[in-house]
Amino acid sequence: MSKKISLLLAGLVLAACSPKTYQVTNDSVVLTLKKNKDTQAGKIRVHVLQDELVHVSATPDADFPKDSSLIIVPGLKTVPFKVKDAKDSVEVATAKLKVKISKNDGGIQFRDNSGKLLLAEQQGGGKTFDPIEVEGKKAYSVKQIFNSPADESFFGLGQHQADEFNYKGKSEELFQYNTKVSVPFIVSNKNYGVLWDSYALSRFGDSRPYKQLSDVFKIYDKNGQPGSITGTYSSTDAGVQTIVRREPNIFFEDIKSIKALPQGFPLKHANVLYEGSIEANETGTYKFTLYYAGYMKVYVNNQLVVAERWRTAWNPNSYKFTFPLEAGKRVPLRIEWQPDGGVSYCGLRALEPQTDEEKNNQVWWSEMNNKMDYYFVYGNTMDEVIKGYRTLTGKSQVMPKWAMGYWxxxxxxxxxxxxxxxxxxxxxxxxxxxxxxxxxxxxxxxxxxxxxxxxxxxxxxxxxxxxxxxxxxxxxxxxxxxxxxxxxxxxxxxxxxxxxxxxxxxxxxxxxxxxxxxxxxxxxxxxxxxxxxxxxxxxxxxxxxxxxxxxxxxxxxxxxxxxxxxxxxxxxxxxxxxxxxxxxxxxxxxxxxxxxxxxxxxxxxxxxxxxxxxxGLQRYSTATWSGDIATRWEDMKAQIAAGLNFSIAGVPYWTMDIGGFCVEDRYVAGQLAYDKDGKENADYKEWRELNARWFQFGAFAPLYRAHGQFPFREPWHIAPEGHDAYKSIVYYTNLRYRLMPYIYTLAGMTYFNDYTIMRPLVMDFGSDKKVENISDQFMFGPAFMVNPVYKYGARNREVYFPENANWYDFYTGQYITGGQKRTVDAPYGQIPLYIREGAIVPVGPEMQYTSEKPAENIVLYVYQGKDGDFTLYEDEGVNYNYEKGQFSRIGFHYNEAAGTLTIDAREGEFNGMLKNRTFTVVTVNKTAPKAFTFDAKGKTVTYNGTKQVISLK
Missing domain, CATH: 3.20.20.80 (Glycosidases)
Incomplete structure (x- = not known):
């Protein structure tokens, strides 16, 4: 017998004698691991749902618990997959993915079918299970760490108010509270998403809770004495004695901890100053979270790190910031707090520099789970990733047409x-x-x-x-x-x-x-x-x-x-x-x-x-609004990032209280003074401009609604007819209705194409790295780039025009080459608005409500320069017949080289459908710029549902 054959037989014998570490079922591979610690995973299950959807479960126990998901729709059909056994791993392959599971530690890598790495769990699997018992139920606090390359970006997680957009290197605590809506789903610029299936308090990016200042730093009062910060409480009320005392921490964040504030001291007209210094134990970047109600400023090392922020007394907000500190070096800390009510809240907590294990990686932590569950979603585009998310959690319904109008x-x-x-x-x-x-x-x-x-x-x-x-x-x-x-x-x-x-x-x-x-x-x-x-x-x-x-x-x-x-x-x-x-x-x-x-x-x-x-909220025909936000310019700005991250988290219908809900006293006083003498005082002048700017932004949100406390938000209560604020609000409301054929098509696309209406630029221009941190511009559908103005008195703003696209100014038709940054005009009455080259935009008739009249004549704007497509969607607007196929589509295709517009034959039908209509085709190009007007003149096309090709030369 040759040496080669002897070695082969020996290998076969060893393989036959060694225990098999995994099992294959009709839809899963289950791997059993040798555990060195109770906190490690003992079993890993890779459950194949679709070619691009994989469910991963892990448990430290001998068997998986028999539970079900609240967020995943039942009845998903599985697809065939192949299993390849290697010496130290098992590979599960679908038509689009290769999932490699380590036999040694259960660590998982996700690759596309070409072998390109998409996501990898950290060395050793990155999983931790810490036992927890609540009300007699035993479960686990779970943590999963994925490696994340330096050029990765993360978006999603729902709606949060710290004005953060790209979560790479950042952290977010995931819980529900007024103004805070947590959705445990992220989308990466690396063509994947992760849906974390946990209903417990969770954290992304950093598994640690914020700590009290004294647990992170050596703290000193303003005289250099260790162990406390100096708190000085003074009041503008006559006869109130100033109190100076030592504060072991700045933590007055809830109805329990505010009892530690000076008892009997009136906060309503107080000025509170916390001052001293902090000394870090290690060199690095420290994270801080500020909790505030009333007016607040924070200085670290004599630098203003938090400019004045305000929130109403009964509904505090959190704001996060970071600061680099050196070990052993004392740094001055100063917090200026002006409470805005008889009961008010404030707090400042911190975190040491993050460990190398977690820093800049993708970290998930949840307080209490029966096991660990997450879903890997692959897609060539972010839209495909969101489609995978909705395959898992349910389709977004077509909202009733009236909901697209003004509320x-x-x-x-x-x-x-x-x-x-x-x-x-x-x-x-x-x-x-x-x-x-x-x-x-x-x-x-x-x-x-x-x-x-x-x-x-x-x-x-x-x-x-x-x-x-x-x-x-x-x-x-x-x-x-x-x-x-x-x-x-x-x-x-x-x-x-x-x-x-x-x-x-x-x-x-x-x-x-x-x-x-x-x-x-x-x-x-x-x-x-x-x-x-x-x-x-x-x-x-x-x-x-x-x-x-x-x-x-x-x-x-x-x-x-x-x-x-x-x-x-x-x-x-x-x-x-x-x-x-x-x-x-x-x-x-x-x-x-x-x-x-x-x-x-x-x-x-x-x-x-x-x-x-x-x-999964989208499957119940449900929209979310951003809660009882404040009426400040910084709060308006924060809604842009909040709405974008909520949208990219897979729920397409989002809205906000235009003008903000909770109103500063100065705006109320400004309104009352105006009511008394009819003069536009400084505060009321600002209030009007704030609302004008907010309505301009709100007209391009998925849902358009105003709401709030006094002063009232009806346009005539904001400003009289003829005032620039009134005129701007009415113009953008009319524009919203004239764009209803476009907007309702977007609503249809959320169901039929799993589309996202309010789109961060990274969704459409992902190859342009400059857009990954732009949180104050967005696409409203495929055509409009919206650029809100969120600074008082601003009459211009900086706009980045993404590369691989060129643009037209909505108001003038001026052509702008992509890949550049410009300071653009933003007069009081206008939001900077740009149309993407190649866009086709249908404009309907003047209406007072969405069902007032059918769009018998549509002005069809064609923004020339490159090929373009748009498919008009229509249905009955109020019922579920669209689920039965009762709707129509009309496709429009612009061919730049031929200079033609093709109108497809109409597909489908529904009760009340227009059989005949006219399209007025208006062309805009760089040599013949045209401002947008509601009833522009152009080439008239009579359409009866049959295909037509129109020359636009």
Missing amino acids: QSRERYKTQDEIVGTLKEFRERKIPIDNIVLDWNYWNEDAWGSHEFDKARFPDPKGMVDDIHGLNAKMMISVWPKFYKTTEHFKEFDQKGWMYQQAIKDNVKDWVGPGYVGSFYDAYSSGARQLFWKQMYEHLYPLGIDAWWMDASEPNVLDCTDMEYRKELCGPTALGSSTQYFNAYALMNAEAIYDGQRSVDNNKRVFLLTRSGFA
């Missing part, structure tokens, strides 16, 4: 006459509007959750809704998952065990009148969800109400509590502890209404607006 809201319309009268004034002034909103407290003061109207203020609710419909508008109503314990609805839930009890036990009173005790229902119970809808169906649905505003859906049982008490207030849930099921309440609540309404009327599109959200 007017106020905190709040207090009577039936107020809401109907406001709508009448819109009609009289000929300002387009489709939806008017009735906010909270339409019930009797002591009957929150009754779903019954206060008869003194709303004597005829059905007549009110009928009047609104008679004025050709829709009505949305605020419905909370909150019930006072005296209401019959509370008792219905309570007798079934479906009310959270902690607020009742603690006699927690809200802010209304003398204060009433109530709590929230448990949306994690299927029976409770059905009852929630049943109560709405019996009391509100018969009135003909068109849409539902699901407020406080975090759930926010009580403002400004510490995290542990928040968990106590919203649990235990029907599925387990609120520690484990902390973030998905809004998803469950949305399911209640969506499934409920479709079960009783499958011919009327559901529309929900919710203050919170989670992965």
Whole structure:
């Protein structure tokens, strides 16, 4: 026998004798690992869902727990895959991916079918499992670290308020709170996404919680004494004595910790100064998080690192910053705080430089999971990645057409006459509007959750809704998952065990009148969800109400509590502890209404607006707004990044309170002074410009709505007719309606093409590295580049024109070559707006509401210079017949070389479809620039549904 044959036989014998470390099922490969520590994974499962979708599970236990996902839609069909066994790894291959699993440590690499590395878990697998027990349930705090190359960028994670965009090298704590909506999904510029399947408090980018200053630094007061910071509390009120004391930390962030503030000292007119110094124990970049209500500034090493920020006293905000420090070097710290209420909050916490293991890598951590679950989503473009996410979590519905129009809201319309009268004034002034909103407290003061109207203020609710419909508008109503314990609805839930009890036990009173005790229902119970809808169906649905505003859906049982008490207030849930099921309440609540309404009327599109959200929200025809944000220029700017990251996290419908919700006192005073003497004082002048700029931005959000506290947000309350602010608001509202053929097509694309309406530039110009950190410009569909103005008094702003595209100025038609940065004009009444070369933009007729008239004549702008396409989508606008194929498409194709526009034969049909119409084709090119006008003259084409080719030379 030859030596070669002997070695071969020996190898076969060894292979036959060694235990097999993995098993192959019809849809998965399960790998069993040798564990050196209890915190390591013992089993890894790679579950193939689609050629581009892979589900990874890991557990330190002998077997996987039998649980199911709240966010993944059931019934996904699996695809064939191949398994290749190597000496130290197992490879799972689909038509698009190769997933390599280490037999030694379970570490996973994801590659495309050419072998290019897309994502790799850190050496050793990057997984950690730390045991946790809550309410007798044993589970794990889990952490996963992926390697991340220096040139990677991350986008998504939902909507947060720190004005951050690209999360590379940054961190975000993922929980739900008023103004903060966490969606555990990121999209990488490396052609993949990761969906982290956990409902617990989670963190991205850094697994550590922020610490008190004294736990990170040696701290000194203003006299150099160690162990504290000096706090000086003074007041502008006569007779209030100044207090100077030593503060071990700056931590007054919730209703428990603010008790450490000087007792009896009035905060309303206070000026508080914290000063001293900090000394780092190691050299590096330190992370800080500032928690603030009222006015706040922060100086580190005598540098202003946080310019003045403001937030209303009852709804604080967080702002993050970093600062490099040297070990052993004392650095001055100064915090200037002007509280803005009798109760107010502030805090400053920090983190040491991150470990090499985590620094600049992709890190996920969650507080309580049965096992670790994440989904890898591959795509050649970010749109393809988002399509994969929606394959996993559900299609985005086509919103009703009226929802694409303008909505007017106020905190709040207090009577039936107020809401109907406001709508009448819109009609009289000929300002387009489709939806008017009735906010909270339409019930009797002591009957929150009754779903019954206060008869003194709303004597005829059905007549009110009928009047609104008679004025050709829709009505949305605020419905909370909150019930006072005296209401019959509370008792219905309570007798079934479906009310959270902690607020009742603690006699927690809200802010209304003398204060009433109530709590929230448990949306994690299927029976409770059905009852929630049943109560709405019996009391509100018969009135003909068109849409539902699901407020406080975090759930926010009580403002400004510490995290542990928040968990106590919203649990235990029907599925387990609120520690484990902390973030998905809004998803469950949305399911209640969506499934409920479709079960009783499958011919009327559901529309929900919710203050919170989670992965999968889009499948319930639900949009999210950014909560009770402030009325500051920096808050307006922060909404741009917030909306972009929420959109790229896979939920396409997002909106905000135009003008901000919580109003600075100076703006209120400015309005009152103006009402008294009719003179435009400085504060009211700024208020008008802020609103004009915010409306300009808002007209290009997926949903266009104004809402807020006093001063009122109706255009005529912001400024009189003829004022530049009024004229600008009315112009962009009319523009929104004239662009309805374009906008409603985008709505259709969210369902049929898994499209994203509000698009960070990185989605369309990913090859241009300069766009990866541009958070204040975005694409509104394929044609419009929107550039909000967010500085008071600014009459120009810097705009980057991405490369690989050229651009036209919307207002002049001027041609601009891509790949350059310019300072462009931004007059008071205009938002800088540019059209991409090759764009085809349909413009409809003047309308006061979206269903007023069909678009019999469409002005079709063709921005020449390169080939272009657009496919007009139309359906009935109000029902679900589009799911049955009842819709139409008309394709437009511009050929630059031939100078022709091809209008395809119409595809499909639906009830009420226009059989004949005209298109007025208007060309814009660099040698013949044209400003956009609503009713431009051009080449008229009569169209009856058959294909036509039009010469544009």
